[in-house]
Each structure stands twice: as structure tokens, then as C-alpha cells.
Amino acid sequence: MTASPTTLPQWINRRNAIRGFIFAGVAALIAGALLLAYLLLVVAPNLPALDAITDYRPKIPLRIYTADNALIGEFGEEHRDFVAIKDMPEMMKKSLLAIEDKRFYEHNGIDWRRALGAARANLGGGSKQGGSTITMQVARNFFLTRDKFYGRKLNEVMLALKIEAALSKEQILELYMNQIYLGQRSFGFGSAAQTYFGKSLSELDVAEMAMLAGLPQNPARHNPAVNPKRAKQRQRVVLKSMRELDYITEDQYQKALHETLHVRNRGQQFDTHAEYVAELARQAVYAQFKEDAYTKGISVYTTIVKADQDAAYESVRRNVLNYDQRHGYRGPEAFITLPAGEEERDDAIEEALQRRPSSDRLIPAVVLEAGPKAVKVQNPGGEEITITGDGLRLAAPALSDKAKDALRLRPGAVIRITQGAKNAWAISQVPQVAAAFVSVDAVSGGYHAMVGGFDYNLQKFNHVTQAWRQPGSAIKPFVYSAALEKGFSPATLINDVPLDLTGADTGNEAWSPRNDDGKFDGPITMRTALAESKNVVSVRILRSITVPYAHNYLGKFGFDPAKHPKNLTMALGTGSVTPAQMAGAYAVFANGGYTVEPYLIARIVDGDGKILSETKPRATLPDDARVIDPRNAFVTDGMLREVTRTGTGGAVARLGRHDLAGKTGTSSDAVDGWFAGYGGGIVAVSWMGYDDSKSLGGKEFGATAALPIWIDYMKVAMRDRPAQERPAPAGLTQVDGEWLYDEFTGDAARRTLDIDETAPGAENIVPVPPGTAPAPAQ
Template sequence: MTASRNALPTWLTRRLALRVLIGAGAAALLGAALLAAYLFLFIAPKLPALDVITDYRPKIPLRVYTADQVLIGEFGEEHRDFVAIKDVPEMMKKALLAIEDTEFYEHGGINYVRALGAAKANLGGGTRQGGSTITMQVARNFFLTRDKVYSRKVNEVMLAYKIEAALSKDQILELYMNQIYLGQRSYGFGSAAQTYFGKPLQQLSLAEMAMLAGLPQNPARHNPAVNPKRAAQRQRLVLKRLRELEYISAAQYEQALKEPLRVQPRGQQFDTHAEYVAELARQAVFAEFKEEAYTKGLKVYTTILKADQDAAYEAVRRNVLAYDQRHGYRGPEAFIDLPATPEEREEAIDEALQKRPLSDRLIAAVVTSVSPKKVTVDAGADEEIEIRGEGLRFAAAALGANAKAGVRLVPGALVRISQDGKKAWSIVQVPQVAAAFVAIDANTGAYHAMVGGFDYRLQQFNHVTQAWRQPGSAFKPFVYSAALEKGFSPATLISDAPLEMSGAEAGGQNWQPQNDDGKFEGPISMRFALAQSKNVASVRILRAVTVPFAHTFLEKFGFDPAKQPNNLTMALGTGAVTPGQLAGAYALFANGGFQVQPYLIGKVTDAQGAVVSATQAPEAGLETARGLDARNAYMVDNMLRDVVRSGTGAAATQRLGRGDIAGKTGTTSDAFDGWFAGYGGGIVGVAWMGFDEPKSLGGREFGATAALPIWIDYMKVALARRPQAERAVPAGLSRVDGDWVYDEFINNGEVRALDVAPDDMPAAPAAFPLETN
């Protein structure tokens, strides 16, 4: 075939083509030069300074710890735990870079090949891809909005260059790994490790690291707590990429794919339940540092001990549930209609369960079928749960044909279930009764344990510090202590006989105090009166001591006089105290008469570990802190030991088997409150149980049945590592007729005519009027 007459010679075509290429190249170079000049002359000067990253100060939340450095609380809008790049596991870095920016350590901030590939894919309408490098993401996260406009992208590129020039690659990666948002209010990989897996970043497995590495692209879509299936898909993609890059072996890859992941569905959790403690600490630190408390990385070290706190928490839970079991099943929490189709039924059940408040180990479930011997429930898990035999005992009345409509178990009933140590399921219920326990160091006042209620998630009201309740007979030791200062001794005889007083004496109407057991013993010693918690004898003691003297005397123990009655009912504990206040008061009997101020915070440190504030623990035994005569403290302690040996608190010695414990039960009128306050081994503990809307705990409930078991269960643990200690007799005490008395009240070997109680015996001297009517 011949060439066309108009065709250009080959040599000319080549020359023209070369000129076009040269021209295009020149134009491109000119365009690039102009673009570069524009960028550096007009865009670069407007870029923000890099102070925020060169002097990086992340918002680290307030964290609260036990004295033995166990994390019990975290407060702040952002969960963040800064981890230096040197402390980040190498595999964590590889997993992240494998999926986000493989050539991070090679490029200068921009990966043009990847960017062009992403642009081509996006323009082609396929799956959208990202072309941003780690450095560009740092620029975006610190300085720019996420609006998808060209001006933002140009600024992002220029900032990436600027960041690369100012920081090393490791510094850039450190910024990224601590700043990036990873869902569940968690920022940075250190925080995410705790949030999703409950352990430090350094302890994660390959499979766990791969799941975290998949989060930055879309923390909401790939959140393992919310979207486990999508999270697993993304994790597998990360693992595949690690294998392709030969960062892991085939065996590692297969093992990681098969590893079951235990993701915390509710976000960060703590090993020790000390929510009431953490909240008190937060309030104290906020009062000093205001909003900065939540961003400066402050660490609060409380005086709480993990083992003691765990024991107190379990003691309260166990005994509140035991009380609840004693008083019967109240019926389901709610009822829902169960749709006919499986999909709609599952959705209705899930929706109902999500609305129920959480409570540790009391799992909400919906009844799906019922028979007299088996109840099947759906707790939102993969399989339904069948409950039989002993598991139905508590709710047996709700299965009967005569059960009332609001109590009967039927399909759609929303109940609570619990699993015992043998993995057997039972129907239970969330208790309505409230309870609290507090323990302090008898010598320093440092809190060792504090449980402000049955469950913080159900009620944030802290009964240890906020509940002002009548202490009942737990208050009697303070009246008896006042009597010792007036010349009484534990052997002083008191008339336990019917007593009637006018309204003026009782602060109201005419009053006839009664003993809890309804019995009168006649002449009894003061020691016996306290051990058996005799009300009438206690009122007689207060009348002899006089109300004004006793009322003033109470201030030695840290009580607010305004909250104590100015009449004879004070002897029966009709004033108001908190469990925390009562613990501080009993400490004087436990430590020999020294006043202590209970305190919670040992020290506060900044993000670098420097101490910013600290509480100096008081030195034990300083006479400047003495509030009570050592002889008085010894004698009351001696009487309180009888309470737990042979009196109303005898179960304490029977179950603990120790001779150095002492304490007092307390039950208010109509059993509205049950108390036990006591100590041993240098620890003071106070347990309380009652209803927030006061009502009777029950006709057969007392401090000995409701509160004392909590105290015993805690002390079993707290005293296990503390030896028994003998208490020395203070100077100035002598024994007369087998019991102790102040030396100054002894005349010629006899107590000064104070053994007066029966109505037919001579009256006491005028200085010590012991009335017996």
C-alpha cells in the first residue's frame, strides 16, 4: 500500500512530535513551578504553627486508683492513655502501617502513587479508597476540618510537608497513635486496648492488635463492641495484609484468624468495684482544679485497699441478696408482648433488655416459655437458657396457678437471672433495700473500703457519706462512755424495770421506753445492759448523767450536736449519723481515745508523676490528738467485747474466732434501720441496711440479722492478715468487785456508793443522782 500524497515524511513527523513533547514538558514544568511558587508563597505562610504537635499535650483524663495502684475510675470527655512510641509493641505498629500506610517510613509525607490509585478508583465509581498518609491524617486531626473540599486537601498536603520537616517519623507515628479516635470515646491505641479488651496495649495478642488497627478507617462501622461482624471482617483484612507483607508467618496468620476475641461490650470496666470511692475522689479533685481536672492527666491515689474493697463489695452484695431472698419474690420487673415471627420477637426482646438498668451479675432476661418445672428465658445471647429445680425455688410462688397477675411468670415477663459458682442459673430479682459499708484505719482514719450502696449503676446516692439515719442502739456506747466520766463503772447496777416519763423529759409525749425483747431483768450491771442492749437501763443511765452533759460529751467523737436530740431519747440513738461518721466515732474506742478524721485521698500526681498534693497521715498515739481518756476508751472497749462474745453480736466471735474484736448492734424503732459498728485488728467497720423511703426491714430483722453478717464477711478477709493484739491496761484503773473503775472514784477499796439500781436500795449521792423510778 502506497503512502498518501499529503502524508508528512517520517523524519518530519518525528521532529514535530518531539517539539510537541518538549513543549508539553516545558509547559508542565512551568505549571509545576507556578503551582509550587503559589503553594509556598501564598499557602505556606497561612499554615498554622506546629506548636500543638511539637509541644504535644494530649487531654489525659483524671484517673483514680487504690492505694495499691489498681485503677478504679476514669473521668473526662476523652478516654486517653498516652503511650510513648518506644513502648508500643512492634507488631502493633506493623499492623497499623500495613493497613493504613505501608510506605510510611519511605515517603516524605505524601504517597503520590497511592494517592493517584485512590483517585482513579474513586473516579471510576468503585469502592472508595483513601490516599491519605499517616502524616496527612495527623495534619487533618490536629489542624483541619473533615470537610471534603479542595482547599482543605491542599492545606493538608502542605501541612504534611511541614510536619515531616519538623518531626521524625517516630514522633509523627507517636502523635497519630495517641491522638486518633477509635470509638467508645477512646482516643489512642493505649486507651482503646483498655476499652475493648480491658488490658494494656503491651498485653494484646496479634488478633487483638489487628482488630484495633482496623478501627481508624471508620471507628463507628468497625467498632467491635457495636458491630462485631464488621469489626471481624476488617480484622481479617488487616491480618491478610500482614501476611502479604510477610510480617507474620502462615502459622501466626491461621492462629490469629481462629482466636476468639473477648470484647468488653460496655466499654472500659474496672477489676474492682469502687464507684462510690471514685466519685468522691472526682468531686474533691474537681473542687481544686475545676475543668482542668479532666484533661491534665492527674492521678488520684486513694487510701482504699483493693482486697478490702473487694471484700466489702462482695459482703454487701451477698447479704443484701440474702435479705431479699428471705422476704420473697415480688414478681417480674415488666411485661412485653412477644411477636409471632422470630425476627420481630428477637428485635422486641433486644429492645426490652436494652432498656433495663445494668446490675452486676443480675442479668435481665425475657421469659419465652413457662411450665411448673421449667422456665426458658432469652437473655440476648445466642442460645436460650433453661432454668429448673433449685433455680426456680425463689420464684416458685409465681409459677402457681393462683399467682396474682402482676407476679405470675408468663411468656413476655422480664426477669433477672443469676449464675452460681457451679454455672447453674436461678431466677432472682434486683433488691429494693439499701445498704452500705465503710472501713477505716483505727489509728489514722484512712478509708480502707467504702461501698455506698448495693449498685452504683442503679443508685449514685452514697449512703456512707450522705445518708443521715438514726443509729439506734449503736449509739449507746457513747452514752455509757459519758457515764464513766461521772463515776460509773461496768459493774454499776442499773434498774431494768418499767419506766414512765413525762413529755418534757422525752422531748414530746409521755414515754414508756421498752426493751426489744419485751422483758425486764431487774437489777443489772451496766456491762450486761450494753451487751444485751437494754433500752430502759440505758435511758436511766442518761438520766443520771444528765442530757446536757452527755450532749456536750458527744462532740469528742465528732458528732454534730445539732443532729442529736436534747432529751432522753438520745440514749436510744434517735439522732442522725452517717455510717462514715459513726466509723470515725468508734475509732476512739479502738485506738485508745485518739480522735481521727476519716480521709480518702492519699496523694494526687500530675501526668509526669510529680506530687501536686498529699495528705499527711497522722502519727498514731499523739497526745495532742487525744479526745477521750485512755481509761474510758479501755473500759468501753472491754464492755463492747462482751457484746460480741455473749451479747447481741455474739455471732461475730463465733464466726471469726478472735478475741480482739468488739462492737455494737443497732436496730431503730420498727426495724427501720439495722446497724453493726465494730472493730478489730486496727480496723473499724460499720455496716448499715434500710430502705431509702423508711419502712420496716421486717418483724424478725435486727442489726444482728441485717447488718452484722456484712461486717463479719468483710472482717473475715480484712483480719486474715492481721494478728491479734493484746490491749494494755492504762494507768489509773483498778478492779473493784471484779470490774474496772477510775482510781479517783474509789474510797477505801469501794466504789463511791454508785451501786444503786433497784427501787428499794438507798439513793445515790446528790453528786451522782441515779434515779430509779
């Protein structure tokens, strides 16, 4: 039977189609075989070894903690908290899989269905879609670049298959969730939880987890701290997918959709302000471990106590600002021209404020309008704030018509504002004066608090450990302590009258020391002289016991003798000390006569929790640490308590404790203000001064500048510490209400110094009982 002319073309077409299909099939088989051969013979042998993931060692930064586990510092290129998959919240895993790889537990590393769907969408000209599984992303993140070319994609596929053959699904997911970059220098979901929400993963709710799960696709675009609107949009996509997969209920879905999230817009923050402490610890660890310090997950636990550190930080800030405002407004930090257009004006303000260094709660702002009764400003967030009433008090001189141009507030002035009680705004300024505070345990020497300056962001110089300053009268207790060993006692009478010294006396030139208040009280006891901080009496005592003896004696307390003069000015504190040195020195009086070496690091732990080094605090002090006679420490302590009861440190009495002791210090021309003291087993030192060594002011002393810092701190630090009783040690005898060494109760006692025994009324001079000193000069 022959084909009709009308069916022949159809037959030919069918034959050609079959031939084409066979040819295409053969070609596909050949291409597939060639591709398989290429993959097996070329790609597979050149794939990298999987050591990086089978022996995963994530880069964990150096972290610094207080003694009670508050994080105070982190150092390293990558912020990462490794969270084992067994500890990963189930909802966090579901949030991630819902958006990144729904069939993760079903495929072998390649989700062919998703890959083909992505290919069709991309070839069809629609929005670009990714077909990478989590396993493929692990391959890319650990071994490959993000450059888009087909050779890399083939490597990625083969690596994914190799990874799936080597690791379990849970191991792969653990790698991904700890290695992936999530913005703000944060790697892994554990770190991102802290960075964006200040919480651990286990503390996050569904809405927060969904927000984090949306980050891997594009950490910059979906960063909730930088792009909250886009981050919210991405979060909704995640939540929708979670609901479709029945990972969450409808109620959970609706609640998460409408929840207001509180995102940290400044990124990582720490549990307390201890930047100077963290930097000291970092330096110590880097010196020991070099670059490994920043990648091996080392944790450093300091001796700092969080509550004490908080109290010290707030006290320094508050009292430095109080001092600064006592001395008036210095004017705006800068001036800018405000464009007429609103958009251009906002841009100019934003640019100006971004250039200002940040300082906790001292917010930069630009003046929009200024008048004697109200000042309108714009803050970095673009909010307009009107300041009135008491909020203008500091800047009142700058609102006067007579104010000089450099001082006057006007539109375009860049100033600082702060929010106080009842959220009221006030004009403020960044202080120029420096300050420092440090406290240590009197027995162990461990630091409890350290504030090296007003603001670490403004100045990295640590005044506690690096500032060598004149101690002024804060050095006097050590001279008086030396005098006790020479037969003096708190009852010894010394003549407080003008003293004129010749060049022969000083070894240099004539000198006439004077008391700070310009007053002289005649014969007074050594107890009263220390309480009143009498300069002339202190010089007379030093001259009596000799400079070489006292100079050598300072070394017992940890002072560097080379930093102190070998002349009579030593009695007035013309040498150099650091606040840290002063804390260690006063600890000798506080603990009964033992030297302590203040230390900061309690222990260092590696990433596996192994202790690398440890310093255990001492509960008692060894005999070989004793540097002064226990009697000396006891008697000096009694005189230092007098300072806080009736003397220049009398403001301490408001704390209502009888175990407080200390000494004010004001160097020449009020360049330095100090208070060093102790109570309840804590030794604390506060200091204030300018880095360029200018005067604090004619009416400023240690009692006005430094002592308030000390009081505010001790009010908190001693809250749960009982008052310490100090029994008199053996070898002391009480005579007329004062303690004397047994060997000095007879003729060897130094009862008077530089008193004319033939002067009228001298026969009536008797030791003054404690507590009867005249009121101190303020």
C-alpha cells in the same frame, strides 16, 4: 526532494502531535508553576503553626486508683493512655504501618506512588482508596476537618511536608499512635488496648495488635465490641499485609488467623467495684482543678485497699440479696406483648431489655414459657434459658394458679435471672432495700473500703456520706462511755424494770421506754445491759448523768450535737448520723481515745508524675488528738467485746478472734439496722434500711440485717492482721473482775442505780462477773 502525496498527511500528523506535546508540556509547566506559586505564596504562609504537635499536650483523663494501684474510675471526654514511642511495642508499630503506611520511613510525608495508585483506582470507578500517609493523617487530625474538598487536600499535603521538616519519623509516629480515635471513646492505642482487651499494649499478642491496627480506617465499622465479624475481616487484611512484608513468620500468621480473641463487649471496665469512691474523689479533684481535672492527666490515689473493697462490695451484694429474698418475690418488673413472628418477637424482647437498667449479675430476661416446674426465658444475647428446680424457689408463689396478675409469671413478663453455683440459673429480683458499708484505719483514718449502696448504676446517692439515719442502740456505747466519767463501771448494777416517765421528766409528754424483746431482768450490770442492749437501763443511765452532759459528750466523737435531741430519747439513738460519722466515732474506742478524721485521698499526681498534694498516714496519734481518757477507751472496749461474745453481736464469735468489739443498732420500728465495730486495727460500719424509712420487718434487727455484712467483710479484711492486745492503762484497778478508775474505787464509785436497797434480797446483790450474762434474745 518533495514529499509524495501519500506521506504528507503522516508528516502533518507528526507535526501536530509534536506541537500538542510541546503545548501540553508548556501548559503543564505553567500549571505546575502556578500551583507551586499558589502553594508557596498563598497556602504555605497561611498554614497553622505546629505548636499543637511540637509541644504536644494530649488530653489525658482523670484517673482514680486504689492505694495498691487498681484503677477504679476514669473521667473525661477522651479515654487516652499516652505511650512514648520508645515504649511502644515494635510489633504494634509494624502492625499499623503494614496497613496504614508501608513506606512511612521512605517518603517525605507524601507517598506519591500510593497517591497515584489511589487516584487511578478512584478514577477507574473501582473501590475508593485512600492515599493519605500517616503524616498526612496527623496533619488532618490536628489541624484540619475531614471535609473532602481540594483546598483541604492541598493544605494537608503542605502541612505534611512542614511536619516532616519539623519532626523526626519517630516523633510523628508517636503523635499518631496516641492521638488517633479508635472507637468506644478511646484515643490512642494504649487506651484501645485497655478498652477492648483489658490489657496494656505490652501484653497484647500479634492477633490482638492486628485487630487494633485495623481500627483507624473506620473505628465504627471495624469495632470488635460492636461489629466482631467486620473487625475480624479487617484483622485478616492486616495480618496478610504483615506476612507479605515479612513482619511475622508463617507460623505467627497462621496462629494469629485462627486465634479466638476475647473482646470486652462492654468497653472499658475497672479493676474493682468502687464507683461511689471514684465519684467522691472526682468531686474533690474537680473542686480544686475545675475543667483541667479532666484533661491534664491527673491521677488520684485513694486510701482504698482493693482486696478490702472487693470483700465489702461482695458482702453488701450478697447480704442485701439474702435479706430481699427472705421477704419474698414482688413479681415481674414489667410485661410486654410477644408478637407471633420470630423476628418481630426478638425485636420486641431486645427493645424491652435495653430499657432495663443494668445491675451486676442481675440479668434482665423475658419469659417465653412459664409453668410450676420450669420457666423458659430469653436473655439480652438472644439465648433461651430454661430454669428449673431450686432456681424457681424465690418465684414459686408467682407460678401458682392462684397468683394475682401483677405477681404471676407468664409469657412477656420481664424478670431478672442470676447464675449461681455450678452455672445454674435462678430467678431473682433487684432489691428495693438500701445498704451501706464503710471501713477505716483506726489510727490514720484512711478509708479501706466504701460501698454507698447496692448498685451505683441504679442509685448514685452515697449512703455512707449522705444518708442521715437514726443510729438506734449503736449510740449507746457513747452514753456508757460518758457514764464512766461519772463513777459508773461495768459492774454497776442498774434496775432493768419498766420505767414510766412523766412530762416533767421528758420535758415534753409522758414516755414509757421498753426493751426490744419485751423482757425485764431486774438488777443487771452495766456490762450486761450494753451486751443485751437494754433500752430501759440506757435511759436510766442517761437520766443519772444528765442529758446536757451526755449531749455535749457526743461532740468528742465527731458527732454533730445539733443532729441529736436534748432529751432522754437520745439514749436510744433517735438522733441522726451517717455511716462515715459512726466509723470515725468508733475509731476513738478502737485506737485508745483519739479522734480521727476519716479521709479518702492519699495523694494527687499530675500528668508528669509531680505530686500536687499528699496526705501521709499517721503511724501514731498526737497528744492533741486525744478526746477521751485512755482508761475510758479501755473499759468501754471491754464492754463492746462483751457484746460480740455474749450479747446481740454474738454471731461475731464465728470469726474466732478475741479482739473484736462492736454494737448492734436497731432504730424504732426496725427502720434502720446497724452494726459498728472493730478489730485488728480496722473500724467498720454496716447499715441497712429503706430510703422511704419503712420498716425492715418485724423480725429484722441490726443483728440480722447489718451484722452479716460486717462479718463477711471482716473475715477477709482481718485475714493477715494479728489480734491486738490492749494492756490496761495506768489509773485503773480491778475490783471483783472489773476495771474501775482509781478515784472511783472507794465511796465515789457508782455501784447501783435505781435499786430499792430495802427490797427483800437486795442485801445479796453483788456485781456480776464478766461472762455470766444470760443468753441474748435473738
